[in-house]
Structure formats: structure tokens, C-alpha cells
Amino acid sequence: MNDDIESRLRNALRRVDPDEGFAERLLAALPEQPLPARVAELRVARPAAPPSRWQRFAAPAALAASLVAAIFLGQQMGAQRYADEQRAGLEASRELMQALRVTSRKLDVAYEAVRDRDAPPARGDDEETRT
Amino acid sequence: MTRSESHAVQADPASIDTRALLSSARGGDRAAFASLVRLHQSSVYSIGLRMLGRRDAAEDLAQDVFLQLYRRLDSIESLDHLGFWLRRVAANLAIDWLRRSAWSAQPLNEDFPEPAAPQVDDDPLMTRALSGLLGELAPAARAVMVLRYQEDRDVAEIADALDMPVNTVKSHIKRSLTALRGKMIGARLVTAEDMP
Numbered sequence: 001m002n003d004d005i006e007s008r009l010r011n012a013l014r015r016v017d018p019d020e021g022f023a024e025r026l027l028a029a030l031p032e033q034p035l036p037a038r039v040a041e042l043r044v045a046r047p048a049a050p051p052s053r054w055q056r057f058a059a060p061a062a063l064a065a066s067l068v069a070a071i072f073l074g075q076q077m078g079a080q081r082y083a084d085e086q087r088a089g090l091e092a093s094r095e096l097m098q099a100l101r102v103t104s105r106k107l108d109v110a111y112e113a114v115r116d117r118d119a120p121p122a123r124g125d126d127e128e129t130r131t
Numbered sequence: 132m133t134r135s136e137s138h139a140v141q142a143d144p145a146s147i148d149t150r151a152l153l154s155s156a157r158g159g160d161r162a163a164f165a166s167l168v169r170l171h172q173s174s175v176y177s178i179g180l181r182m183l184g185r186r187d188a189a190e191d192l193a194q195d196v197f198l199q200l201y202r203r204l205d206s207i208e209s210l211d212h213l214g215f216w217l218r219r220v221a222a223n224l225a226i227d228w229l230r231r232s233a234w235s236a237q238p239l240n241e242d243f244p245e246p247a248a249p250q251v252d253d254d255p256l257m258t259r260a261l262s263g264l265l266g267e268l269a270p271a272a273r274a275v276m277v278l279r280y281q282e283d284r285d286v287a288e289i290a291d292a293l294d295m296p297v298n299t300v301k302s303h304i305k306r307s308l309t310a311l312r313g314k315m316i317g318a319r320l321v322t323a324e325d326m327p
Contacts, residue, residue: 005312006280011254012261013281018176018190023168026197027161 149210157204164204168197171214174282175221181277182225184266192228196221218282219292222274226293229270257320264314268307271295275303 149170155163175196179189199220200207207213265273271293278289286304290297 005308005315008257008261009265009276009280009311010283012258013177013181013265013277015173015177015281016180017173018193019186022172022176022190022193023165026168026194027165029194029198030161030164030201 153204153207153210153213157207164201167200167213171217172197174214175217177281178218178221178277179225181262181265181281182222182270182273183228184262188228192221192224196224215288215292218278218284222278222292223294226270226274229273260315260318260320261311264311264318267314268310272303272307275300276307279304 149167152163152166152170156167172193176189176193179192179196180186183189183192196217200213200217203216207216265276268276274293275289278284278292279286284292286297286300290300293300
């Protein structure tokens with residue numbers, strides 16, 4: 001199988017000549033004198049200028065600033081969470097007190113009702129005062 | 132060799148003392164350099180054409196490669212080294228161009244010219260279709276296939292030229308052949324019986 005496809009590939013990929021006058025067009029684009037390889041390399045890969053003081057400290061400064069910002073944000077979030085929890089606790093305590101008050105009031109009413117039912121029949125003066 | 136003498140030099144490998152050409156080109160003889168270009172232009176241009184799929188891009192790439200050669204003639208040790216150097220730079224530059232542009236995402240649809248030396252049993256339809264299918268391979272795999280089947284290089288040299296392990300080259304060849312076979316059958320260029 002591979003032999004067949006390999007021979008087809010070799011046929012399909014035979015070399016092709018560029019358009020007429022390729023070498024002449026190339027010569028026209030050549031510099032007058034060939035630069036020595038080392039000079040050419042220097043020109044192509046010119047060493048970068050030494051980094052300025054700002055460039056040297058920019059990355060560590062940015063890192064430090066990010067760190068400080070992260071710590072500050074973390075603290076803020078912690079404080080916020082603590083305040084929220086405290087507020088929720090107070091609210092719950094207030095609701096509990098309210099519930100206890102309502103229950104206590106209902107118990108008073110029930111006690112009054114039971115006491116009135118079990119009390120001896122009232123006398124006349126009592127009725128006057130009751131009305 | 133004087134300049135007038137070197138102008139008379141023709142790019143016929145059989146009649147040229149290519150070692151003298153290399154030496155003259157190193158000495159700044161532009162005509163000798165042009166002769167070296169003519170000797171290798173079809174190889175470099177074809178690598179560009181098979182890799183990039185466009186004649187204008189292939190010519191740009193070939194010009195770039197020969198300009199680099201002109202600057203680095205001093206580092207070329209021999210004629211074998213010259214051929215290796217040109218193939219290596221052309222293939223890697225093409226891979227670089229493909230990775231930096233949208234070319235890699237497009238199958239080759241260039242109307243490929245007939246090969247320089249057409250054979251009697253040549254099938255132009257198959258040639259065009261195979262060139263197109265080759266363009267669907269990833270840049271590195273395409274470069275391996277071009278160096279293997281266009282330039283007829285062995286796996287060790289391809290590995291050296293493309294800076295990849297020999298086993299990776301072998302794996303690229305095997306997988307690409309399987310993929311191409313599948314695509315050819317899928318495109319009904321051949322039947323499964325033709326390539327069992």
C-alpha cells in the first residue's frame with residue numbers, strides 16, 4: 001500500500017522551477033556587499049538596550065502592589081463577613097426575644113382564663129365592680 | 132575568477148566547478164552567487180510552494196532564504212552543507228510563516244504548475260489532488276513529507292533539519308501516509324482496492 005502512495009507522492013512532488021528571472025530579481029535585491037555573518041547577525045538580532053531603572057523594578061513593584069492589594073481585599077472581605085454575621089446574630093436574638101414576649105403574653109391570657117373559670121361565683125358588689 | 136569570467140558561468144551542475152563557485156561567492160562575486168542560486172532555486176522554491184501553496188509566497192520565501200544565505204556564506208562549509216542548509220532554512224521558515232498566518236488553516240488550492248521534468252505516466256489530476264491533500268496536513272508533518280518525497284531525504288537528515296527526534300519523523304510519515312490514503316479514497320481518486 002505504502003509503496004504505491006509513496007510513488008504517487010514522489011510523482012506529485014517533483015521540483016518546480018520559479019518564474020523566469022528569479023535569480024536576477026534576487027540579485028537586484030541583494031545588498032552591494034555581503035555583510036560578514038557576524039555583522040549580519042548583529043544587525044538582525046541587535047541586542048536590546050539595557051533596561052532602565054523603571055523597567056528593572058517594574059515587575060517586582062507590580063508584584064508587590066498586587067500582593068498588597070490582595071491582602072487588603074482579603075481583610076476587607078473578612079471584616080465584611082464578620083459584620084454580616086454579627087448583624088444576623090443580633091437579628092436572630094431580637095426575633096427570639098419577640099417570640100418569647102408573644103408567648104409570655106399568650107400564657108398570661110390563658111392563665112387569666114383558667115383562673116376566672118375556677119374562681120367562686122361573684123357577689124353583687126363584685127358584679128358592680130366588674131361592670 | 133574575474134567578474135567577467137564568472138558571468139559566463141552557466142547553472143549546469145555537470146559543467147560547473149561548484150566548489151569554485153562557492154569560493155567566488157564567498158569572495159563577493161555576485162555572478163557566482165547567482166549561479167549557486169540557479170543550482171538550488173528549484174529545490175528551495177518547491178519547498179516553499181508545497182508548504183505555502185502559493186507561488187508568490189513561495190518566491191518570497193525563496194528570496195528570503197537566499198538573502199540569508201548571502202549574509203552567511205562564510206558559515207557554509209561545503210556543497211553538501213549548502214544543500215542541507217538551504218533545505219533546513221526553507222522548511223523551518225515555511226513552518227514559521229504558516230504558524231504565524233492563516234495559511235495553515237487553508238488547504239492548498241493553488242493551481243500547481245507542471246513539474247520541471249514531467250514523466251510519461253504523470254497524472255496531472257492526481258498531482259494536483261495530492262498537492263492539495265498535502266496542504267491539509269499540519270505544518271510540521273507537511274515539511275516532513277516534502278523533505279521526504281520531494282527532496283528524497285532520509286529520516287535522519289529530516290530529523291536534523293527540522294530539529295525533531297527520528298521517531299517523530301517516522302511517526303509523521305506513517306500517519307501522513309495513512310491520512311493521505313484515506314483522503315484519496317474519500318475523494319474517490321483511488322478505490323480501496325487500488326490501495327488495499
